[in-house]
Amino acid sequence: MNASLKKHILIVEDEAAISRFLQLELEHENYDCSVCADGREALGLALERNFDLIILDVMLPSLNGIEVLRRLRQTKQTPVIILTARDQVVDKVTGLDIGADDYMTKPFAIEELLARIRLHTKRAQSGAGALTCGKLSVNTDARVAAYDGHPIDLTKKEFDLLEYLMNNRNIVVNREKLLDAVWGFDFYGSTNVVDVYVRYLRSKIDDVYGVTVIETVRGAGYVIR
Ligand code: CA
Numbered sequence: 001m002n003a004s005l006k007k008h009i010l011i012v013e014d015e016a017a018i019s020r021f022l023q024l025e026l027e028h029e030n031y032d033c034s035v036c037a038d039g040r041e042a043l044g045l046a047l048e049r050n051f052d053l054i055i056l057d058v059m060l061p062s063l064n065g066i067e068v069l070r071r072l073r074q075t076k077q078t079p080v081i082i083l084t085a086r087d088q089v090v091d092k093v094t095g096l097d098i099g100a101d102d103y104m105t106k107p108f109a110i111e112e113l114l115a116r117i118r119l120h121t122k123r124a125q126s127g128a129g130a131l132t133c134g135k136l137s138v139n140t141d142a143r144v145a146a147y148d149g150h151p152i153d154l155t156k157k158e159f160d161l162l163e164y165l166m167n168n169r170n171i172v173v174n175r176e177k178l179l180d181a182v183w184g185f186d187f188y189g190s191t192n193v194v195d196v197y198v199r200y201l202r203s204k205i206d207d208v209y210g211v212t213v214i215e216t217v218r219g220a221g222y223v224i225r
Contacts, residue, residue, distance in 0.1 A: 007052040007121050008032040012042040012068070013083065014060050018106070022055060025110050026117075039063030046072050047184060050140060052121045055113075056100075057083045058091045066094050073099040075164070075181040079120040081113070131166040133224055136205070136213055138166045147209050154204065157182060161197050165214065165224045174221035198222055 009026055013019040014037040023033045034051070036042040039060040046054055046068070054072075058065035069080055082095040082103045092103050101120050104113055131138045135148040140163055145152045154162065160182045165173065175191035183193065198214055205213050215223050 006030060006032045008034065008049075009117070010042065010045060010049075010051045010054045011035045012039070012054060012060065012065065013037065013057040015057070018057075021110075022113075025114070029114060031117075037061070039065065039068050043068045043071055044184065046078060047076065050143075051078050053079045053081065053117055055081050055083060055117075058095070059085070066091060066098065069095060069100055070098045081116055081120065083108075131163070131169075133166060133169050133213075135209075135211075136166075136224075138163055147205055147211075147213075152204055154201075157197060158200055158204070161194075162201055165222060169224045172217045172220045172223040178222070194222075 009031050011019055011022050011026070011033055013022065013035075016037070019035055019037065023035055026033050034045065034049075036045055037060075040062040042054075042056070042060070043063060045051075056065045056068060060068070065082055069082065072078065072080070077099075079101045080099070082091070082100045083106055084091045084095070084103055085106050092105070095103055102116050104116070131140065136145070137147075138145045138159075143159055145154055145159065145162055161178065164178065164181045175194045178194045179189075179191050182197075183189070198216075201214060205211070213224060215225065217223055
C-alpha cells in the first residue's frame with residue numbers, strides 16, 4: 001500500500017508500555033501512528049493535523065482526556081475512542097456525552113480495539129474529505145484547494161482558515177471563533193491576524209478570479225456562501 005494512503009492514528013497515552021504496545025499493533029496493521037503522552041500536547045496535535053482517528057486515554061498529564069475531547073469537539077469531528085480504567089464509569093459516560101465515538105475499558109483485547117478502529121475510520125471516510133462551494137473545492141485529506149479546477153497555492157494557516165470557513169459555509173463566523181479554531185485556544189495575539197489572513201486568501205482567490213468567495217459581514221465576521 002502506498003504510504004500516503006495509510007490511515008493516520010494519534011495514540012494519546014501516558015503509560016509507556018500500553019502506548020508502545022498500541023503503536024506496534026497498529027503499525028503491524030498498516031496504520032501510521034503518532035504518539036503523545038501529554039494532554040495539552042495531544043490537543044495541539046489533534047487541532048493542527050487531520051488524523052483519521054484518535055485513541056485517547058482519560059488520565060493524562062496537564063489536561064485530562066475528557067477536557068482534550070471537549071475542546072477538540074468545539075471545532076473538529078475526528079473520530080475518538082477513549083480509554084478508561086475499569087472503575088472510571090463516570091469518564092465513560094461523560095466521554096460519550098461530549099462526543100467520543102466509542103470507548104474501551106482497560107485492560108482490553110487488542111482485536112476488539114482493532115475492530116472498532118476499522119469501524120470508525122470507515123464511517124469517517126465516507127463523504128468526508130471533499131468540500132465544495134460553487135467553483136471552489138477544498139480537499140481536506142489531500143489538503144489541496146482549487147478554483148474552477150485551478151490549484152490554489154496556500155500556506156498551512158491559509159488552508160486551515162479556508163477549510164474552517166468551508167466547513168461552516170453559510171454560517172457567519174466571528175474573528176474570535178476563527179482565531180480559536182485556526183490559531184488555537186492559547187494564541188494570545190490580536191484578532192487582526194484573522195483579517196490579515198482573509199486578505200491573503202482574497203488575494204489568491206477573489207482577486208485572481210474576480211469573484212467574492214469570502215464575504216465580510218460588518219460587525220459580525222466572515223462567511224463563505
Ligand atoms: Ca493514563
